[in-house]
Amino acid sequence: MSNLNKTPTANRLHIAIFGKRNMGKSTLINALTNQNIAIVSDFAGTTTDPVSKAMEILPIGPCVIIDTAGIDDVGELGNLRIQKSIDVIKKTDIALLVIDYNGFNNFDYKIMELLKENNTKFIVVVNKTDIQSISNEFKTDLNNYKYIELSAKNKTKINELKELIIKHSPKSFEQPSILGDLISPGDDIILVIPIDTGMPKGRLILPQVQTIRDILDNDGIIHISKERELRWTLENLKKKPKLVITDSQEFAKVSADTPDDILLTSFSILFARYKGDLFELVKGAKVLKNLKPNDKVLIAEACTHHAQPDDIGKVKIPRWIKQNIEPEIEFDFCSGRDYPNNLTNYKLVIHCGGCTLNRKEMLNRIEASTKNGVPIINYGLCIATIHGILDRALKPFEEVYLEWLDSE
Known part of the structure; x- marks a missing residue:
């Protein structure tokens, strides 16, 4: 097979x-x-x-x-x-x-x-x-x-x-539906998938494939475009889509092109809930926004792919944080299974979507962070926070969204 x-x-x-x-x-x-x-x-x-x-x-x-x-x-x-x-x-x-x-x-x-x-x-x-x-x-x-x-x-x-x-066997070993509770049969869903140097040749990445399958399982109607064609896609749909899901790297452009009355989130934020604990991961946004000079941040990748010149974890996120939040931040990096046991030296952990981890291991990493008193946030939530659109990106998840607003 x-x-x-x-x-x-x-x-x-x-x-x-x-x-x-x-x-x-x-x-x-x-x-x-x-x-x-x-x-x-x-x-x-x-x-x-x-x-x-x-x-x-x-x-x-x-x-x-x-x-x-x-x-x-x-x-x-x-x-x-x-x-x-x-x-x-x-x-x-x-x-x-x-x-x-x-x-x-x-x-x-x-x-x-x-x-x-x-x-x-x-x-x-x-x-x-x-x-x-x-x-x-x-x-x-x-x-x-x-x-x-x-x-x-x-x-x-x-x-x-x-x-x-x-x-x-624990009933929770198999993750809940990625977005089955967010859509209804017949809903139009737009997936924004950029084709950049980080995209594997000839195929989609795992979170995109799994999201497509989940939409099909829940009888949704899928429309796929690159970020440059999103506005044209929206204008040519006969009815308003229920949800736009974007690659987090294009959050700023996609948010600008998507009308405010259409729900918007990212693949990474969907996976924050699917693989881990969205309530807990959102808490890291407050710490991210208030980073101070010389704070140490750990950026953790679950897989060990070869880093591209514009790699999201090693290049883009550190650059955005220095440009938009605080220029004097010290970054450490880990990948694969080499997740540190001691996190106390860090102010914040920024974790990838965890698509290659099973739910148990991702929850274990979240728990390890909280036990050490170190907030953890994932890439999608981090990028939405940096670009000032976290409120909008959380709207599809009503309970988390309301709790986030109450904490602000």
Whole structure:
């Protein structure tokens, strides 16, 4: 199947498998997927780094299986592997903690504690029942958890484990509709999509594609134009569109060309709600408007694309902030999974739309910021604030808009 036809990884249920070395984690992955995805060996520590595989598992549906290194790995390199395994928790929707008939030890309890701290549901999988049954004493301890006894090697009770995963997976792992609650069947929606150096050749970017699909799912009528053709598009529609959605980089021009009685927002602001917490992200606008000389700002990208000469995160946003808010701002940058654990040195975090992150990881980053007392805002909200059109860009989201007005 072409990658273009697959469910994006960020929209799949993320199932991570944790446990000590040689508990049969890789064997369990192969049993769950009915494929030889992971290397299996009797030698402890075969899996050295987290390995992700996006796939369809019936009857679960689209998911990502993440195999992690043993949480009891040893040595300096082993400690790095353990940390990478722990970092996986940030994006895990549901975890499988694999043990055997010997029961829990301190490593298992540590992982359970971390899973609870991150509000991550987990199932204890007692593996290797083909070798030995668990004792009655251990079974009493297990009754405090959701658990299942099975043999990954013999593929016994694998279907029952799948049923448990479905039953206990968080209902919120799949994001709400991008804009299904904002439109009605038959509404005309205009999408403004500029073609610039940052646009991948021959295709649209993921938020644009997902928004188009969501409009179709909700029986809306789609009109697409570049920013220069927006005014002509509006003049030639037979009825007023319900909503104009623009790339955030063209907010100023699109706002000027769109009549005030037509709702306007951006793909990035839609994704602030779809992937994260729009209420929380809007709070960062106040801090942005009041940045002072020598304040430090972190600009975070979820993906690791090659930066263009006019890159939105590394070039345009810093330039706009210096031109419109405060020239003496210090910027740091991070990308991919390298999101800092300590944010206390920053006055504000400006995050991309997070289209490559699953909802759990984006919410985790928002929570990490708020715990550190550092407001966070995303690109779309940031650009709307800089250009003085945040009020207008929030109007489609009535509850957030009213709360924002009350806070002003």
